[in-house]
Amino acid sequence: TQLLEQSPQFLSIQEGENLTVYCNSSSVFSSLQWYRQEPGEGPVLLVTVVTGGEVKKLKRLTFQFGDARKDSSLHITAAQPGDTGLYLCAGSNSGYALNFGKGTSLLVTP
Amino acid sequence: NAGVTQTPKFQVLKTGQSMTLQCAQDMNHNSMYWYRQDPGMGLRLIYYSASEGTTDKGEVPNGYNVSRLNKREFSLRLESAAPSQTSVYFCASSVDRAIDAEAFFGQGTRLTVV
Numbered sequence: 406t407q408l409l410e411q412s413p414q415f416l417s418i419q420e421g422e423n424l425t426v427y428c429n430s431s432s433v434f435s436s437l438q439w440y441r442q443e444p445g446e447g448p449v450l451l452v453t454v455v456t457g458g459e460v461k462k463l464k465r466l467t468f469q470f471g472d473a474r475k476d477s478s479l480h481i482t483a484a485q486p487g488d489t490g491l492y493l494c495a496g497s498n499s500g501y502a503l504n505f506g507k508g509t510s511l512l513v514t515p
Numbered sequence: 516n517a518g519v520t521q522t523p524k525f526q527v528l529k530t531g532q533s534m535t536l537q538c539a540q541d542m543n544h545n546s547m548y549w550y551r552q553d554p555g556m557g558l559r560l561i562y563y564s565a566s567e568g569t570t571d572k573g574e575v576p577n578g579y580n581v582s583r584l585n586k587r588e589f590s591l592r593l594e595s596a597a598p599s600q601t602s603v604y605f606c607a608s609s610v611d612r613a614i615d616a617e618a619f620f621g622q623g624t625r626l627t628v629v
Contacts, residue, residue, distance in 0.1 A: 414555075438617075447519075447605050447620025448558070493558065501565040501612045502548055502573060507557035 409494055409506035417512045421483055426509045428494030429476040437477045439468055442491040484513045517541050521606050521621035528596040528628045536591040536624050538606030546609045547589035551602040564589055596628045
């Protein structure tokens with residue numbers, strides 16, 4: 406099992422602030438995915454990053470895949486209460502199934 | 516669109532009882548997965564089925580069995596439930612290998628074993 410470490414584990418910020426969430430591993434991944442999970446629901450895919458050094462933007466969310474394809478980050482600009490949720494990174498080096506990090510629980514208060 | 520449907524949504528079992536968690540997808544996906552989610556532990560893979568007729572163990576398979584009944588359905592069975600199996604169980608599916616494709620998740624089954 407390739408271990409994916411996410412940090413921070415919890416993050417509580419006020420509306421309008423910026424934040425960055427990290428996903429690190431000692432293993433190389435051919436791709437990494439980011440999911441967002443709301444209470445009582447299953448995770449929903451936000452983005453897949455494939456190329457080392459790749460940067461993808463999804464409105465106020467910016468995702469980056471490390472050059473060595475061992476780590477990834479998620480940056481949220483001007484966070485809103487609707488961004489509240491559990492953010493999970495996931496990867497699979499060679500197998501059929503995804504392995505997930507433990508997640509970052511984000512709370513954005515008005 | 517139904518996507519991935521899990522039943523039941525909630526269940527309380529007594530230690531030693533058995534039950535089957537049902538999962539069905541209507542997206543014609545080849546691969547299906549069972550995960551459990553515990554506080555502070557993230558999502559951990561129990562079993563997966565890369566295609567109809569095949570199943571493989573994941574990270575935490577002990578105490579569980581699975582059946583890929585057909586392309587649509589993938590069930591998870593607890594033969595003798597234990598309190599350590601109290602968790603939220605998620606079924607997921609993907610077109611093909613999850614490494615290449617988006618995984619779609621059900622809403623989860625919240626299981627309590629007393």
